Amino acid sequence: MTKIETVNQLLGDRALETDGVGKAYAPANVALCKYWGKRDAALNLPVTSSLSISLGDIGTTTEVRLIDGADRISLNGERVAVDQAFATRLTGFLDFFRPTAGRGFAVDTVNTVPTAAGVASSASGYAAIVLALDDLFGWGLTRRELSILARLGSGSASRSVYDGFVKWHRGEAADGMDSFAERLDVDWPELRVGLVVVADSAKPIGSSEAMARTVATSTFYQQWGSRSETDLVALEGAVAARDFRVLGEIAESNALAMHAMMLTAIPPILYWTIGTVDTLHKIWALRETGTPVYATIDAGPNVKVLFEAENAGSVEKAFPGVRIVAPCGSEEYRD
Numbered sequence: 420m421t422k423i424e425t426v427n428q429l430l431g432d433r434a435l436e437t438d439g440v441g442k443a444y445a446p447a448n449v450a451l452c453k454y455w456g457k458r459d460a461a462l463n464l465p466v467t468s469s470l471s472i473s474l475g476d477i478g479t480t481t482e483v484r485l486i487d488g489a490d491r492i493s494l495n496g497e498r499v500a501v502d503q504a505f506a507t508r509l510t511g512f513l514d515f516f517r518p519t520a521g522r523g524f525a526v527d528t529v530n531t532v533p534t535a536a537g538v539a540s541s542a543s544g545y546a547a548i549v550l551a552l553d554d555l556f557g558w559g560l561t562r563r564e565l566s567i568l569a570r571l572g573s574g575s576a577s578r579s580v581y582d583g584f585v586k587w588h589r590g591e592a593a594d595g596m597d598s599f600a601e602r603l604d605v606d607w608p609e610l611r612v613g614l615v616v617v618a619d620s621a622k623p624i625g626s627s628e629a630m631a632r633t634v635a636t637s638t639f640y641q642q643w644g645s646r647s648e649t650d651l652v653a654l655e656g657a658v659a660a661r662d663f664r665v666l667g668e669i670a671e672s673n674a675l676a677m678h679a680m681m682l683t684a685i686p687p688i689l690y691w692t693i694g695t696v697d698t699l700h701k702i703w704a705l706r707e708t709g710t711p712v713y714a715t716i717d718a719g720p721n722v723k724v725l726f727e728a729e730n731a732g733s734v735e736k737a738f739p740g741v742r743i744v745a746p747c748g749s750e751e752y753r754d
Contacts, residue, residue: 420594422462422571426515428596429568433558435518437485441555445546445579446478446746447532449612449715449723451670452651453677454574454587456634456643460627462595463574465587466634467647470654471575473582474532474612474723475744479543482527483551490523495530512545512572516552532614541626545572546579566599583747584658586651605658606747613724613734613741617694626718629681629688636685646676667713667725674715690719698722701737 420428448471456466490513492499492506499506513524526548532540549569553560560568562580566587570577578585581602590598634640650673657665681688695716702714702724710733712726724741726734735741 420462423515425462425571425595426568429560429564430558434556435516436522437556439555439557440482440484441551441553442480442482443547443550443554444478444480445543445550445576446473446475446582447540447543448473448575448578448585449717450575450578451666451715452647452654452673453717455630455677455680455718456640457574457630458589459593459595460631462598463570463577464595464598465574465589467644468589468651469575469578469587469647470651470658471578471585471587472610472612472746473579473585474614475582475746477531477543477614477742477744478579479531479540479547480529481544481547481551483548483555484525485518485555486523486525487521488523491525493527495528509544509548512548515571516556541573542575542579545569545576548572549576550580563599563601566601567596570595570598570600586655603655603658605661607658607661608745608747609727609729610663610745610747611726611728611731611734611743612746613726613738613743615698615722615724615738615741617698617722618692618720622690622719624688629684629718632686632688633681633684637680637683639680639683643676643680647673663725663727664711667711670715670725671713674717678716691716692720695720695722698738705733705737 450469450471452470454465454469458464458466490510492509494505530540546569549565553565565580566577569580577600578587581600584603584605585600586603587600588598650669653669654666699714702712705712710730712724712730712734715723715725724734731743
């Protein structure tokens with residue numbers, strides 16, 4: 420099945436024409452059990468299931484409407500040139516929802532995360548555009564259906580149509596209709612995630628390219644599937660029991676394993692900077708002195724610090740400027 424066939428199956432005869440405006444917000448997310456590797460690159464179908472936590476008010480707000488002529492895209496208040504990678508990728512995705520060849524979309528997107536810096540801006544971005552399109556056309560799709568549509572734009576976007584803890588099922592079907600995310604019915608009011616930005620520039624290599632290279636050339640990738648499955652089961656148990664120590668230990672180990680695997684790719688991939696390493700050492704030093712904090716890192720240099728509310732002061736002292744969010748508690752993303 421192709422992407423357009425997936426879209427047509429989900430939308431059926433739903434409208435693709437309106438004079439209205441659609442608007443939506445989607446949070447960025449950080450995977451506690453990572454998604455790294457695709458069994459179908461065209462449909463963004465993952466090799467393994469994954470588990471993430473949303474980043475609250477760190478994410479993307481998008482407004483969209485139909486216009487005559489070419490697409491007009493702005494990011495954080497600035498017009499994006501049509502030949503820039505951000506615009507060409509988004510325009511290609513919008514082609515699936517275009518009423519006629521002569522109609523374009525005006526898209527105004529505001530990111531509260533650095534774009535293409537390993538803080539899941541594409542996840543929140545494509546989730547937000549799908550949610551905004553649903554609002555624009557009045558489709559009334561379920562969250563599961565929206566998750567599948569978002570996945571077509573960016574794999575991890577399937578998780579950003581929800582808040583809180585989210586599991587993305589790898590699925591088994593070749594058409595990908597059983598590969599979607601769903602929110603775990605677990606709240607953890609004390610849980611906190613701190614975003615430590617050590618670099619806000621674009622990554623030297625995109626996640627998709629890095630993922631493909633790792634799968635193709637790392638001799639350690641064959642072990643990733645069984646490792647990921649074991650970590651996922653343990654993480655789900657830790658979330659259900661609100662066992663922070665187990666959650667933190669597994670999430671940190673899973674992230675480090677993913678980055679170690681990238682180092683064994685040919686040529687090797689290293690997203691970390693000196694700031695990344697320094698942040699990790701500070702986290703480990705805090706743990707050595709009795710403060711339970713853990714790290715996780717997606718495909719980029721920036722570090723997310725996992726901790727509970729009672730230790731917020733210690734985290735703020737160690738990392739001036741850290742952005743702290745409480746990822747659980749919203750009612751908006753449940754249906």
